[in-house]
Amino acid sequence: MQVQVRGRRSAGWWITFGVIAFGTLFFVAGAIVGGVSISFVTDxxxxxxxxxxxxxxxxxxxxxxxxxxxxxxxxxxxxxxxxxxxxxxxxxxxxxxxxxxxxxxxxxxxxxxxxxxxxxxxxxFVSLWLIPLIFCGIGLLIAGIGTAVAIATRRRSRLTRSGSGTAVPSAG
The missing domain is CATH 2.40.50 (OB fold (Dihydrolipoamide Acetyltransferase, E2P))
Structure with missing residues (x-):
C-alpha cells in the first residue's frame, strides 16, 4: 500500500508549474512582439x-x-x-x-x-529584433528550467516508488 503525502510535494508541483507558465508567457509575449516586427517590416x-x-x-x-x-x-x-x-x-x-x-x-x-x-x-537589428529575442530567450530559459526540474522530480519520484513499492510479508 502506498501513501501519498500532500503538502511539500504538492506545493513543489505548483511552483514548478508556475515557473513553466511564467516562462511560457514570456515566450508568447516575445513571439507577439516579433510578429508585430515581422508585420511592420513586410508592409x-x-x-x-x-x-x-x-x-x-x-x-x-x-x-x-x-x-x-x-x-x-x-x-x-x-x-x-x-x-x-x-x-x-x-x-x-x-x-x-x-x-x-x-x-x-x-x-x-x-x-x-x-x-x-x-x-x-x-x-x-536592435530596433526591430532585440526585444522579441530577449523575451523569447528568457521565456525559453525559464520554461526549460521548470520543465527540467519537473522531469527530474518525476523520475526521482518513480525511482523512489519502484525501489520501495511493495513490501514482502515476513514468514513467521
Missing amino acids: AERAKGTVVYLEWEGSNVSSSSKSRQSSGPTAHPVVEFTPAGGELTTFRSSMGSNPPAYDTGERVDVLYRADDPRDAKIDG
Missing part, C-alpha cells in the same frame, strides 16, 4: 534618413554624460527622412543606448508605414 516602405541629433533621456543628463560611456542616460537618435511623394518627416527612435549606437549626421535606412510616415523605425 513598410524604405527610405534613407539622417540622424539629426541625439535626444538624451535619463537622470542627470549633462554635457559630460554625453560622451561614449557605458552607464547613465541613453541616447535616442532623432532621424529625418523624406517618404516617397511626401515632405520631410522627423521621428525619434524608441531604442536608446549608451554609448550611442548612431552619431549625428550618420545615414541610416528607415522603414515607415506608407499611410503614416511618422510611424517609422531605423532598419537595424
Whole structure:
C-alpha cells in the first residue's frame, strides 16, 4: 500500500508549474512582439534618413554624460527622412543606448508605414529584433528550467516508488 503525502510535494508541483507558465508567457509575449516586427517590416516602405541629433533621456543628463560611456542616460537618435511623394518627416527612435549606437549626421535606412510616415523605425537589428529575442530567450530559459526540474522530480519520484513499492510479508 502506498501513501501519498500532500503538502511539500504538492506545493513543489505548483511552483514548478508556475515557473513553466511564467516562462511560457514570456515566450508568447516575445513571439507577439516579433510578429508585430515581422508585420511592420513586410508592409513598410524604405527610405534613407539622417540622424539629426541625439535626444538624451535619463537622470542627470549633462554635457559630460554625453560622451561614449557605458552607464547613465541613453541616447535616442532623432532621424529625418523624406517618404516617397511626401515632405520631410522627423521621428525619434524608441531604442536608446549608451554609448550611442548612431552619431549625428550618420545615414541610416528607415522603414515607415506608407499611410503614416511618422510611424517609422531605423532598419537595424536592435530596433526591430532585440526585444522579441530577449523575451523569447528568457521565456525559453525559464520554461526549460521548470520543465527540467519537473522531469527530474518525476523520475526521482518513480525511482523512489519502484525501489520501495511493495513490501514482502515476513514468514513467521
